[in-house]
Amino acid sequence: MEPRIVFRVQAEPFDITKEIDALAGLGDDVGAVTSFTGYCRSEGGRLLALELEHYPGMAEEEIGRVVQEAVTRWPLTGLTVIHRFGMMRPGDGIVLVATASSHRLAAFEAAEFLMDYLKTRAPFWKKEHRADGSSGEWVEAKELDDQAASRWQTSI
Amino acid sequence: MEPRIVFRVQAEPFDITKEIDALAGLGDDVGAVTSFTGYCRSEGGRLLALELEHYPGMAEEEIGRVVQEAVTRWPLTGLTVIHRFGMMRPGDGIVLVATASSHRLAAFEAAEFLMDYLKTRAPFWKKEHRADGSSGEWVEAKELDDQAASRWQTSI
Amino acid sequence: MTEIKLIYFALVRERIGLAEERLDVPASVKTVAELAAWLQLRGEEYAYAFENPAIVRAAIDRKHVKPDALIAGAQEIAFFPPMTGG
Amino acid sequence: MTEIKLIYFALVRERIGLAEERLDVPASVKTVAELAAWLQLRGEEYAYAFENPAIVRAAIDRKHVKPDALIAGAQEIAFFPPMTGG
Numbered sequence: 001m002e003p004r005i006v007f008r009v010q011a012e013p014f015d016i017t018k019e020i021d022a023l024a025g026l027g028d029d030v031g032a033v034t035s036f037t038g039y040c041r042s043e044g045g046r047l048l049a050l051e052l053e054h055y056p057g058m059a060e061e062e063i064g065r066v067v068q069e070a071v072t073r074w075p076l077t078g079l080t081v082i083h084r085f086g087m088m089r090p091g092d093g094i095v096l097v098a099t100a101s102s103h104r105l106a107a108f109e110a111a112e113f114l115m116d117y118l119k120t121r122a123p124f125w126k127k128e129h130r131a132d133g134s135s136g137e138w139v140e141a142k143e144l145d146d147q148a149a150s151r152w153q154t155s156i
Numbered sequence: 157m158e159p160r161i162v163f164r165v166q167a168e169p170f171d172i173t174k175e176i177d178a179l180a181g182l183g184d185d186v187g188a189v190t191s192f193t194g195y196c197r198s199e200g201g202r203l204l205a206l207e208l209e210h211y212p213g214m215a216e217e218e219i220g221r222v223v224q225e226a227v228t229r230w231p232l233t234g235l236t237v238i239h240r241f242g243m244m245r246p247g248d249g250i251v252l253v254a255t256a257s258s259h260r261l262a263a264f265e266a267a268e269f270l271m272d273y274l275k276t277r278a279p280f281w282k283k284e285h286r287a288d289g290s291s292g293e294w295v296e297a298k299e300l301d302d303q304a305a306s307r308w309q310t311s312i
Numbered sequence: 313m314t315e316i317k318l319i320y321f322a323l324v325r326e327r328i329g330l331a332e333e334r335l336d337v338p339a340s341v342k343t344v345a346e347l348a349a350w351l352q353l354r355g356e357e358y359a360y361a362f363e364n365p366a367i368v369r370a371a372i373d374r375k376h377v378k379p380d381a382l383i384a385g386a387q388e389i390a391f392f393p394p395m396t397g398g
Numbered sequence: 399m400t401e402i403k404l405i406y407f408a409l410v411r412e413r414i415g416l417a418e419e420r421l422d423v424p425a426s427v428k429t430v431a432e433l434a435a436w437l438q439l440r441g442e443e444y445a446y447a448f449e450n451p452a453i454v455r456a457a458i459d460r461k462h463v464k465p466d467a468l469i470a471g472a473q474e475i476a477f478f479p480p481m482t483g484g
Contacts, residue, residue, distance in 0.1 A: 017173040020191070028198035028246035034267075035176070035191045038260065038484055042184035052483065053408055055476060058460035083483060090184035095484050104194065104275075104398075105304060108268050111190075115260060115484060121462065123476075124483025125408035138409045141480030148261060194398055208397065209322055211390060214374035239397060251398050260484075271398060277376065279390075280397025281322035294323045297394035 003071050004078035009059045011086040014096050023078045023100035030077050032107040035098040036115055042090035048129045051136070052094065054085040055123035066117040069154055070099075073113070074106040081114060083122060087129075113152050120149040159227050160234035165215045167242040170252050179234045179256035186233050188263040191254040192271055198246035204285045207292070208250065210241040211279035222273040225310055230266040232257050237270060239278060243285075269308050276305040313338055316383070318351075320361070321392035324368060327361035337383070344370045345379035347389065367393050399424055402469070404437075406447070407478035410454060413447035423469070430456045431465035433475065453479050 004026055006019075016037055023033045040050045063081055070079060078100040088094055097114045101107040126139040160182055162175075172193055179189045196206045219237055226235060234256040244250055253270045257263040282295040313336040320328050341350045345365070352362045362368055370377050371390040383389060399422040406414050427436045431451070438448045448454055456463050457476040469475060 016176055020172055020193070024193065024195060024247070024249075029200065030247075031195055031197045033191075033193045033195070035189075036260070036264070037176070037180065037189045039180060039187055039189070041187045041258065044185065054483070055405070055407055055457070055460075055478070058457055058476070061460050062462075091180070091186075093180075102197065104192070104271060105300075108192070108264070108271075112264050115264075119260075119484035120481060122483045123407065123457070123478065123481055125479060126482045127408070138479065139482045141482050144261075145484075210397070211319070211321055211371070211374075211392070214371055214390070217374050218376075275398035276395060278397045279321065279371070279392065279395055281393060282396045283322070294393065295396045297396050301398075 001077075003076045005067055005071065006079070007060070007063045007067050007081040009054060009056075009063065009083050009085065011084060014082045014084070014093060016093070016096060016098075019080045019082070019096060019098050023080060023098055026078050026100055029102055030100045031102045032104040033098065033100045034107045034111045035096065036111050037093050038095040038115075040088035040090050040092045040094055042131075046131055047090065048131050049090075050088045050094070050139070051127040051129060052085040052088060053125045053127065054083075058123050059083065059085075062122050063118065066114060066121060069117075070110045070114055074099075074101065074110040075103060076101050076106060076110055079110065079114075081118070083118065083124065085124065116145070116149040116152065117154075119145045157233075159232045161223055161227060162235070163216070163219045163223050163237040165210060165212075165219065165239050165241065167240060170238045170240070170249060172249070172252060172254075175236045175238070175252060175254050179236060179254055182234050182256055185258055186256045187258045188260040189254065189256045190263045190267045191252065192267050193249050194251040194271075196244035196246050196248045196250055198287075202287055203246065204287050205246075206244045206250070206295070207283040207285060208241045208244060209281045209283065210239075214279050215239065215241075218278050219274065222270060222277060225273075226255075226266045226270055229269070230255075230257065230262040231259060232262060232266055235266065235270075237274070239274065239280060241280065272301070272305040272308065273310075275301040316386055317388045319388060319390040321390065323393045324361045324391045328357050342382055342384070343379065344372070344377055344381045344383060344389070347383055348379075348391065351391075361391075369394055402472055403474045405474060405476040407476065409479045410447045410477045414443050428468055428470070429465065430458070430463055430467045430469060430475070433469055434465070434477065437477075447477075455480055 080098040128136040236254040284292040319332040
């Protein structure tokens with residue numbers, strides 16, 4: 001059976017429960033569902049908000065490519081990726097990745113792979129809005145993220 | 157700040173949303189929350205139910221040891237483990253592990269570690285109740301699970 | 313002789329036909345493996361439960377132990393198959 | 399000369415002061431790296447946006463490319479800093 005694939009780029013908040021339930025409800029042979037939610041942080045009160053800019057069109061296409069790679073590599077029953085753009089306050093969910101599989105290791109690995117690749121390949125950029133009112137800096141890419149992504153050998 | 161640690165062994169179903177929300181609400185510096193839910197499968201219609209037997213007392217203590225090891229090894233803001241016992245129907249959640257951290261890799265790794273160790277160390281045993289009415293067999297431990305657990309070097 | 317509380321789970325419990333019992337264990341029985349061997353002599357059901365030592369695990373006072381663990385001072389010793397939770 | 403649609407994001411967009419533009423690019427400009435070098439000559443704001451080539455990435459027709467990628471046939475070329483989504 002073909003895996004159920006859902007991926008969206010949106011301004012609206014997402015509902016984690018709804019997405020997990022949709023995956024868990026895919027049939028009696030879903031043994032494992034993982035979810036990962038990335039939240040906006042205040043960085044110890046330093047930030048009022050993070051503004052997410054994205055490349056419309058490419059963001060969807062690139063996430064689509066990463067998602068296809070994931071279902072090719074792991075035996076997944078279903079997979080959901082939602083990435084938001086716009087203004088995020090501390091505590092707001094920015095990105096959601098959820099996976100369903102008969103196998104726990106496949107569900108975990110696919111979710112980690114998706115997050116590593118979203119971080120380094122999906123065309124989104126975060127700008128800080130600081131609590132002290134100073135003009136925001138763009139968040140710098142972390143070398144750690146590149147290292148995390150390089151764990152997976154891919155052609156994409 | 158000390159991480160918020162919750163672990164329970166119970167017959168009652170758990171509410172994934174409630175547990176994720178509790179972790180996400182731990183403060184503005186939670187950057188990542190992961191969840192893993194293990195479900196009862198029908199094995200392609202072969203099973204009516206799985207009955208989970210456990211060692212009361214030791215189950216809680218052993219999960220407590222694994223949880224302590226996790227918070228020692230990873231910078232977690234919070235962590236929740238719920239393992240059920242009793243009769244499970246296909247689609248029922250059996251185990252829930254959720255982790256919160258500032259760091260995505262810590263959240264993922266801790267959740268995987270917890271699941272690997274619960275599988276091989278928590279005193280629970282699954283008995284099959286088959287759709288054909290035949291007397292159930294005990295589920296056999298998988299060598300794959302031992303291999304997964306052996307990825308982590310621990311003294312517990 | 314020392315009285316020890318023994319607890320059995322899952323397939324081990326089913327084969328022995330008991331969930332728990334208190335037994336006087338001779339002082340010559342020093343390790344978990346020796347205790348299992350001694351139990352096997354108690355009857356067919358015990359012999360069956362312990363026939364494949366590779367699939368019997370043990371805990372002393374609610375902690376996992378290896379077959380060579382000493383049982384001296386134990387309050388409660390449990391025997392069970394490899395765990396299949398999670 | 400070929401007309402190409404150029405799109406800029408995040409810090410690159412802010413430094414150039416434009417979200418997108420259409421430019422006639424000379425035929426001698428063959429790769430993404432050459433295009434970036436050519437853009438740098440257009441003025442201070444471009445020179446500033448591309449001053450550190452290590453932090454400028456590119457996509458041709460919505461696919462990531464390396465600096466040595468050929469731009470022939472491209473409809474849309476984007477320049478942006480390393481991604482920080484997720």
